[in-house]
Amino acid sequence: NVDLTGIRITVPAVTPGAATGSSGGASPAPPSSSPTPGQSHETLPMSSAAAGGSGTWVSTDTPHFEDCEDGEKQYFPPPGRISRGSEYATVGCMNINSYGGGIWKASQPARFGDGLIDLFRQHSYIGNVLRRGRVYDTEKHPSATFLMPAQLPGVHCQFDGESRFLFHPDQKDAKVQVSRVMQIPVVIGPDTQETAIGSSDGWLVVADMDAPGPDAAFIPAKHLDECKALCVRHGFGGFCVHKGKAHFREDAGDKLKARLIAKAGATFYIRDETATDVKFAFVAEPGPALFDFKRRLHEWIS
Numbered sequence: 226n227v228d229l230t231g232i233r234i235t236v237p238a239v240t241p242g243a244a245t246g247s248s249g250g251a252s253p254a255p256p257s258s259s260p261t262p263g264q265s266h267e268t269l270p271m272s273s274a275a276a277g278g279s280g281t282w283v284s285t286d287t288p289h290f291e292d293c294e295d296g297e298k299q300y301f302p303p304p305g306r307i308s309r310g311s312e313y314a315t316v317g318c319m320n321i322n323s324y325g326g327g328i329w330k331a332s333q334p335a336r337f338g339d340g341l342i343d344l345f346r347q348h349s350y351i352g353n354v355l356r357r358g359r360v361y362d363t364e365k366h367p368s369a370t371f372l373m374p375a376q377l378p379g380v381h382c383q384f385d386g387e388s389r390f391l392f393h394p395d396q397k398d399a400k401v402q403v404s405r406v407m408q409i410p411v412v413i414g415p416d417t418q419e420t421a422i423g424s425s426d427g428w429l430v431v432a433d434m435d436a437p438g439p440d441a442a443f444i445p446a447k448h449l450d451e452c453k454a455l456c457v458r459h460g461f462g463g464f465c466v467h468k469g470k471a472h473f474r475e476d477a478g479d480k481l482k483a484r485l486i487a488k489a490g491a492t493f494y495i496r497d498e499t500a501t502d503v504k505f506a507f508v509a510e511p512g513p514a515l516f517d518f519k520r521r522l523h524e525w526i527s
Contacts (some may be wrong), residue, residue, distance in 0.1 A: 232380065233372040234344070236364075262302035266471065300369065301346050301484045316346045317382070318369065318403065319361070331363040340405045340508070341365040368404035375399075406518060422482075424503050428453065429478070429495040435465045435488035436481040438474050446471040456496060463495040 298304070301316050321337055335343040345361040347353060353361070373380050379392030393399040423430040441461055446452055452471040456464050463481045464473040467490060474481055478495045485493065509515045 232375040235297040235370045238298040238368040270293045318342045371401040373399045376468045408506045410503045424500045429497045431493045434485045440472045441475040442473045465493045467491040
């Protein structure tokens with residue numbers, strides 16, 4: 226029997242842009258987009274090992290457990306209600322808008338580049354299909370902590386398609402912290418159904434797209450750096466390179482991005498001062514944990 230009694234998940238109390246989700250089967254989910262090929266498939270569904278406590282109730286009358294650290298809130302079991310773990314079939318995260326070979330999707334498209342974890346908590350697979358099809362109701366958070374109490378002998382989970390059993394060798398409370406550590410560039414295939422927007426220092430780059438509108442100016446596109454400099458100098462929002470010419474648009478970058486349409490052979494450049502080069506990088510906060518991760522990664526690859 227699957228029994229999640231005692232398993233707790235906490236997340237940062239304040240998450241910019243985080244959506245409010247349901248308990249895995251109460252309200253309809255917004256429309257979901259199709260899976261995006263080329264993304265890293267990472268899942269962490271959990272179920273606890275049998276501990277003889279399937280009928281034990283876990284009180285969640287208040288939004289926090291007593292042992293929640295400052296700046297954190299409870300995600301599972303759902304706060305504000307009485308809940309027992311045995312009500313749930315699975316709980317975890319999906320870092321791609323595809324799960325189980327594309328069978329399951331996230332209510333908010335899971336994007337590998339947003340640095341957020343897409344958490345879900347699921348009552349019944351059949352009930353979910355009846356309510357919202359093959360779509361999980363998800364919430365986005367920058368990090369999550371999976372807490373396992375000492376009274377459980379361990380926890381079964383799946384990660385990257387492999388089953389694992391997590392336990393504390395001294396039978397104490399244990400936790401698994403999930404957060405973004407590395408930024409890894411990936412190549413997206415031509416059959417992707419989403420607009421692939423690249424990033425370079427100060428620019429967003431979109432292939433085979435244009436933002437239609439009147440030309441503020443145009444010049445031969447022989448030197449890309451010259452085109453970028455002219456765009457910045459005159460305060461244009463971006464420019465389209467097509468058939469050897471650069472066509473400049475006056476509108477702001479966000480407006481240009483919103484009206485992108487397909488145009489074969491064109492490349493559109495949008496001015497964005499926050500954009501950085503896409504390259505491999507360690508993005509976790511500096512400290513002992515990052516140092517230890519780098520050490521273990523180096524040992525593993527060497």
